[in-house]
Amino acid sequence: xxxxxxxxxxxxxxxxxxxxxxxxxxxxxxxxxxxxxxxxxxxxxxxxxxxxxxxxxxxxxxxxxxxxxxxxxxxxxxxxxxxxxxxxxxxxxxxxxxxxxxxxxxxxx
Amino acid sequence: xxxxxxxxxxxxxxxxxxxxxxxxxxxxxxxxxxxxxxxxxxxxxxxxxxxxxxxxxxxxxxxxxxxxxxxxxxxxxxxxxxxxxxxxxxxxxxxxxxxxxxxxxxxxxxxxxxxxxxxxxxxxxxxxxxxxxxxxxxxxxxxxxxxxxxxxxxxxxxxxxxxxxxxxxxxxxxxxxxxxxxxxxxxxxxxxxxxxxxxxxxxxxxxxxxxxxxxxxxxxxxxxxxxxxxxxxxxxxxxxxxxxxxxxxxxxxxxxxxxxxxxxxxxxxxxxxxxxxxxxxxxxxxxxxxxxxxxxxxxxxxxxxxxxxxxxxxxxxxxxxxxxxxxxxxxxxxxxxxxxxxxxxxxxxxxxxxxxxxxxxxxxxxxxxxxxxxxxxxxxxxxx
Numbered sequence: 001x002x003x004x005x006x007x008x009x010x011x012x013x014x015x016x017x018x019x020x021x022x023x024x025x026x027x028x029x030x031x032x033x034x035x036x037x038x039x040x041x042x043x044x045x046x047x048x049x050x051x052x053x054x055x056x057x058x059x060x061x062x063x064x065x066x067x068x069x070x071x072x073x074x075x076x077x078x079x080x081x082x083x084x085x086x087x088x089x090x091x092x093x094x095x096x097x098x099x100x101x102x103x104x105x106x107x108x109x
Numbered sequence: 110x111x112x113x114x115x116x117x118x119x120x121x122x123x124x125x126x127x128x129x130x131x132x133x134x135x136x137x138x139x140x141x142x143x144x145x146x147x148x149x150x151x152x153x154x155x156x157x158x159x160x161x162x163x164x165x166x167x168x169x170x171x172x173x174x175x176x177x178x179x180x181x182x183x184x185x186x187x188x189x190x191x192x193x194x195x196x197x198x199x200x201x202x203x204x205x206x207x208x209x210x211x212x213x214x215x216x217x218x219x220x221x222x223x224x225x226x227x228x229x230x231x232x233x234x235x236x237x238x239x240x241x242x243x244x245x246x247x248x249x250x251x252x253x254x255x256x257x258x259x260x261x262x263x264x265x266x267x268x269x270x271x272x273x274x275x276x277x278x279x280x281x282x283x284x285x286x287x288x289x290x291x292x293x294x295x296x297x298x299x300x301x302x303x304x305x306x307x308x309x310x311x312x313x314x315x316x317x318x319x320x321x322x323x324x325x326x327x328x329x330x331x332x333x334x335x336x337x338x339x340x341x342x343x344x345x346x347x348x349x350x351x352x353x354x355x356x357x358x359x360x361x362x363x364x365x366x367x368x369x370x371x372x373x374x375x376x377x378x379x380x381x382x383x384x385x386x387x388x389x390x391x392x393x394x395x396x397x398x399x400x401x402x403x404x405x406x407x408x409x410x411x412x413x414x415x416x417x418x419x420x421x422x423x424x425x426x427x428x429x430x431x432x433x434x435x436x437x438x439x440x441x442x443x444x445x446x447x448x449x450x451x452x453x454x455x456x457x458x459x460x461x462x463x464x465x466x467x468x469x470x471x472x473x474x475x476x477x478x479x480x481x482x483x484x485x486x487x488x489x490x491x492x493x
Contacts, residue, residue, distance in 0.1 A: 014240045040262070040360055042254040043307040044247055056246050056306075058255055058355055068241040068355040077307075081262040098243055 002032040002063055013065035034087035035062040036101060038071065041079045055079050059101055073102040112346075112375045117493045119205045119216075120332035120339035123152025123325035124449045129438055130289040132319040133226040137168065138179055140321040140440075141221025145180065148323035153336050154215065156180045159325075161213030162187040163200035165220060167441040176219065186212045192349060193476020194389060197322070197445035198483040201345045208328050218448075221321030222440035225289075235477075238353040247306060250314060250392070252354035252478035254306035257394040259360040261308060263409065268308055270412035271393040272299035275312050275435055277421035278390060282432025284422060284462035289318045290436040313393040315434035315443070322445035324452070329493075340452045343469070343488045344376030349481040357479060361409070364482040365402035365473060372471075372484035373404075380404040383486075384467040385454045386426060387447040389475035390433040396420070399473050400428070403484065427464040430454060444474035448485065455489045468492055 003012040005019040006026035018025055036059040043053050055076035060066050071079040072088075085101035092098040125147025128140035141164075149156060162184040166172035173187035188203040190196060197218055204216040235248060246252065260266045276296055282288035294312070302310035332339035348364035348371070351357045373379060380403060388399045397411030405426065406414040414420075420428035431437045431450040438446060451470035453459045468491050474483040 040255040040259040042251055042258055043304075044245070044251060045304050045306065054245070056244050056251050056255070058360075066355055068244050068246065068353075070244050081259065092243075095243055 001029045002061070002065070003027045004030045011061070011063040011065050013061065013067055032087070033062045035104065036060055036085050036087065038079060038081055038083040038085060039066060040081055041071070043076045053077070057101070059085060069099060069101055071101045071103065112371075113377065115205055115209065116343050116375055116377065117341045118329055119208050119326050119342045120329045121324050121326055121342070121448070121452050121487070122332055122335040122337060122339055123148040123154065124452045125149070125151055125323045126287065126449060127221060127321035128223070128319040128440070129287040130318065131225055132223060135223055135226070135319070137166070137222045137227070138175065140223055140319055141176065141219055141323070142179060144221060144321035144323040145217065145219050148217070148219070148325050151337060152325045154325060156182050158215050159217045160185045161204060161207050161216035163189075163204050163216060163218045165189055165191055165196040165442065167222060167224070184213070192347075192481035194391065194442040194444050195474030195476035195481045195483040196442065198345070198448060198472055198474035198485050199347050199481070201342055201485055202347065204326050205342055205345070208326060214327065216326040217323060218326070218445065219321070219323040220442060220445045222442070223319050224441040225316075225318035241353050241355055249478050250306045250309060253392040253394055254309045255354055256360040256398070256479055257308050257392070260394060260397065263361055264412065266397065266412035268300060269296055270397065270415055271308070271313055272296040273415045274390065274393040274396045274420070275299045277415065277418065277424070278429050278433040278435035280421045281430050281462055282436035284460070285432050285437060286460075288432040288437040289316050290432070309392055309394070315391045315439040316436070318438045318440050320438040320440035320446070322449050324445065324448055338456050338489060340455045340487050340489060341493060343378065343486040343492060344372040344374070345483065345485040346371035346375060347481070347483045351480055352477060354478045361398070363398050363402050363475070363479050365399050365484060368482045368484040369403040369473070372486055376486040378469065378486055383469050383471045384427070385430055385451065385464050385470045386428045387451050387470065387472045388429060388433075389443055389447060389473060390429055390435050391439070391443070391475060393435065395475060395479075396428065398479070399475070403471065403473060422462070430459065430462050430464060444476075444483070447472040447474060448487070451487050455487060
């Protein structure tokens with residue numbers, strides 16, 4: 001789900017009580033496509049004994065907003081700007097539900 | 110009323126540094142106070158002459174109260190606006206307004222930190238961002254790495270270009286006896302350094318050091334009554350567009366693209382008029398982004414611009430002449446050191462690193478994760 005402004009129709013992330021595009025307080029939750037494109041990506045280097053390298057990415061959602069997340073399912077070094085990705089909700093140890101992305105079928109967006 | 114009314118109306122008449130290159134066993138307040146004592150002595154003043162206080166801290170909740178009590182002063186106005194490392198350049202605006210309206214007569218801007226000796230690593234009091242923290246970004250480097258990666262993707266900027274920024278800063282630092290890192294450094298060494306967050310290695314990151322700085326400002330009408338040549342505030346402007354990196358509209362364009370033109374407009378100047386450039390280089394990508402956003406080169410051309418030693422000693426544009434945050438000092442927040450270096454250059458006091466015929470300096474502060482941007486233009490008496 002993503003917030004959408006009832007007045008200007010733009011989507012909003014992170015959730016707010018006031019639309020940052022037009023100032024309207026009329027925001028409602030809408031189903032989200034789960035589709036996105038990697039806007040930028042980095043590999044956070046970490047020692048193998050601490051869990052090894054991991055990915056942090058900025059993903060532009062199909063609906064417009066951008067969010068920080070990570071791309072799973074491939075090596076963190078293989079995540080590339082422009083890659084089409086698909087949202088997935090996972091259970092992360094110690095964190096609970098977490099929204100991550102995996103490469104979309106069919107390659108680049 | 111217009112912003113250009115503030116051009117040249119206040120002057121810096123005292124500067125001081127403290128705790129450089131390192132100050133083990135000393136508190137942040139002691140380091141700050143050393144800088145304040147030197148700045149006041151530079152201006153021929155005593156603590157009791159200060160009636161306007163502009164300060165900030167990475168660890169104190171009410172830094173103006175702590176600073177004033179420690180110094181034994183009773184300010185008529187204080188401001189501790191916290192926008193990260195650019196705060197102290199930002200303080201030029203409320204200090205100038207307070208002086209112009211007679212709310213105070215002697216304004217002190219100051220900062221000090223024992224981050225290098227006291228904590229030993231890059232630490233921030235910045236609160237975790239709810240929607241970023243679950244992905245474990247390392248604050249702040251992950252955000253800057255994302256910006257660097259996007260710049261490389263979009264414009265073909267190379268890791269060698271980032272390394273060129275680090276090497277130029279080091280070459281300036283080698284001319285500055287107070288700089289923390291003065292060993293020889295090559296592009297190959299930067300390229301071979303341990304990767305932290307791709308594409309940024311350990312040598313693409315600023316130092317973590319001790320250090321403090323202080324500035325004394327007065328109205329220009331009395332600036333010539335002080336011992337040192339006055340340095341005038343010609344234009345200052347602030348802009349901020351986001352808090353966390355996921356909120357930055359375009360990772361290749363900072364709000365310096367707004368603060369720069371507004372500061373130049375207040376000063377009635379253009380990039381070609383600037384003799385020395387002091388940019389907040391928390392990471393090597395910063396220098397490239399700010400050279401572009403402030404108009405020293407076109408967007409996307411910053412990587413090519415810095416090649417072949419162009420911003421190093423002997424190059425065509427003198428950038429970060431003290432060695433910058435990369436090689437001189439970076440005690441948590443660095444903005445005040447940009448102003449102090451500019452003043453020393455404009456007074457002709459910069460020793461081996463002095464840039465000849467310096468009349469106009471640009472200082473550009475950055476805060477957060479490329480979040481807050483403040484540009485200031487300073488000049489000597491010939492620019493009024």
